[in-house]
Amino acid sequence: MVLELHVWGPAFGLPSIEPECIATVAYCQRVIPKGDWTLVAEHDPTVGATESLPILFDDDVATASGFEDIVAYLRNHPAVTNDLDVNLSSRQQIDRTAFITFLQSTATPLIDLSLYVSAENYNTATSSAYTAILPWYANYTVPPKRRDLARARTAHMGLSSLDVDTTAEEGFAPGRGTASSEYEAAKRAAGIPTESQPSAMSMGRGKGLGGLLGGQVYAARFRLDALSGELLDPLSDLLGKRDHLFRGEQPSSLDCLAFGYLSLLYFPTVPQAWLRETIQTKYPRIGAYIRKLRKEFFYTDEVDPVDVWSVSTGAKKSLRSTSLPWTARSQTLASSTVASAKEILGNIPGLSALSRRHNVVVSQPTLVSKRVRSELPSPLFVNTLLGVTTVFAVGLASLAVHHRRSPREGELIFWALRPTTGLGEAGSILSVFANSLHDGAMY
Template sequence: MVLELHVWGPGFSLPSIDAQCLATIAYFSLAVPKDSWVLVASSDPTVSPTHELPALKNGSTWVSRFRNIVDYLRQYSNGAWDLDRDLSALEKADSIAFSSFVESRTQALLDLSLYVTSQNYYNSTSPAYGAILQWPNQWIIPPQLHDAAKSRTEPLGLSSLDLEEMEQQQKRDHSAAIAAGRIPQNFIRRPRETVSGLLGRTSQQNQFRLEALTAELFQPLEEALGDKTNFLSGQAARSSLDCLAVGYLSLALVPDLPHKWLRNSMQRKAPRLSQHIDRMRRELYGTVNVSDAFSSSGGSSLPWQAPDRARLVTVGTTLLNSLADATPILKDIRLNNRLRETAEASDSGLSPVESQSLAAYARGQSKDTLLSIATVIGGVAALLGYMVHVGVFSAQEEGEEEDHEQEHTRDYEDQEAEVQLPESVNVSDFLGVNTAAL
């Protein structure tokens, strides 16, 4: 059976726009025979039960993420497709340590370069996604990835690379200053900041921090590589660490972005590493065109298979999911459900205790959310019931008061009628004198 590797589609002259996908493609190119797998640029995480790419499909079995796919290939092939099979125990330990280092440090810098830096995102990254995504994902997914990258890099304190966020923060500070009365009304109007002015101050503010972050990544990798042809030994055989490195570092080196601070830093601080990554990506990926991923013409060095066109049901489901993810309460419920499913998945990479704890936490969060919803609904129902109750009794009391006033009016009129004087009375009758006797 031919294995299907589903990935984010090509971008920046690379076979994928995602680092994990690039690393997995590199591993398949080195370990798996070309006639045993196909590469599908589905660019849709919903094709996988875990909603993650890369995703390997083998019949009804799905496996997501680079490390899980590597473990599955080792078991599926009985070790024949294991690039780490000849490593010593010490080299395997180094591979695990360096892999974790590359993933964590490089991903943060890629987030800053491709998504948080406004010029790069709006001029390069977002259009690259638009070229590989089908409607309506081309309008939905890039903003989601943008927001996720900003959230992941927020602890680094470099949000000012995002010029839009920087300008909005300046407007909020300005409004707060006006509200506090620190700025006279005559000076409230402020000219709009130019992009060049913001970028100039941003570069000065972030230069030292970015220099430190890039040095922490590139210098150790430059020393680990040295004069060798791979990271772990002087032999020609490549390991999973080399695949992971070429996947992540290619996105730092290859994209031609408007603001090239990451590429320039890599070439300046790690020249041997830059040359090594460039050679590997040419060897493993070849020349990549976006059209190759959607034509299955066979002209590429990679075994592309055209993805299925989106059906009406898929489009409708995407729209409904996007609407649900934008609704606060439904968003929390869906997030907790996905967290529980990921924790309970067989390929989650968690120990049984960790899996049970995480699943229990997700279920507890879902129960808390449902309890909050029930509390709010109960409170609203009680309030409406009270309003209806008060309104009914008020109407009854008003009706009784009107009836009482009407009865009182009728009694008063009757009494007035009883004591009413005759219309005409002569003087004799009034004085009680018998005028005839006189």
């Protein structure tokens, strides 16, 4: 009996691009003996009942999803002999639960702002990171969906100036330096004390405080510093001078979750690295803590998405350069074709709404003579859709054979190729499909 953990694929040298996936991999690495579990880089969250990653399979059955549920399941699993939280006091157990909720509520918006809302970071780093872990057709739909979700979660924060798709681009133009460096330079020019040069405030030099606050970039930086402090101040107080949050010698499950979130704030190489700069300058103990946890959980490994993709697709049997038990997805050409067809059809406006099923709720017992009109699609629609899907799947299979070049061969960034009109997100994919068929007809 081998446990199988499905997670979003690796990015930025980390085992996943999603914080709770990183945390779950770290936890499994510490508590499950080698050879009793495998790791699958997944891009389809519908493999489980909850449609969210990470998902743990036990004997080919989806048993738990999400960090907390998986930790709770593994505590009672016979293969697990090491409970990271067994020696926590009752007070520490309460603090653990409180800090898990705290991490999820305060660190998630920071990751959203850094990797998705910031247009320069998304276009330069995040989009290409997804290119390395997704099949070609999913690059047109998955990253934009996750970015839209991040925008929605952070819309109330008033930091839309980070998204230069909707504001003036001059503040974050490539080559202008990071927001942090420009922020510090502007403070020095205005005679305001900085992190590197404490001095008395002089309002008679440069633009003064009013000019400093006038720029959208600098106003956003004030807000970002406050949001960072809301997360890092309590964590710094809890850590103190210890090596781990609750005990000095051994990590707990809370350390695993903290690493999952903090690692995505610290390790990604992005143009606007204000989070990493904040940790390095204001919270050096937190920075040392993050680096120490990485060595404890993953030794000196840096996960290469290209290698993991080769294992996931079956091109390689295993990876000798990593301690993680990566294995291939159990996916055939037919299932891959169906998944791609489902992804494309599900993003065509109108068609996805028509094919979506609805539950019919009856508030009182239904009489035999009374006819209840179902909201399910009619048999004619279902048969028609099935025929269209079959024809489309066959064509897509031929396209997949024609489109053998892996997107991991280059730094492709699919956001630049997607039109925003017509059929929406699926339009660009269909245009690629049509062009490929046209090219085939030429030969």
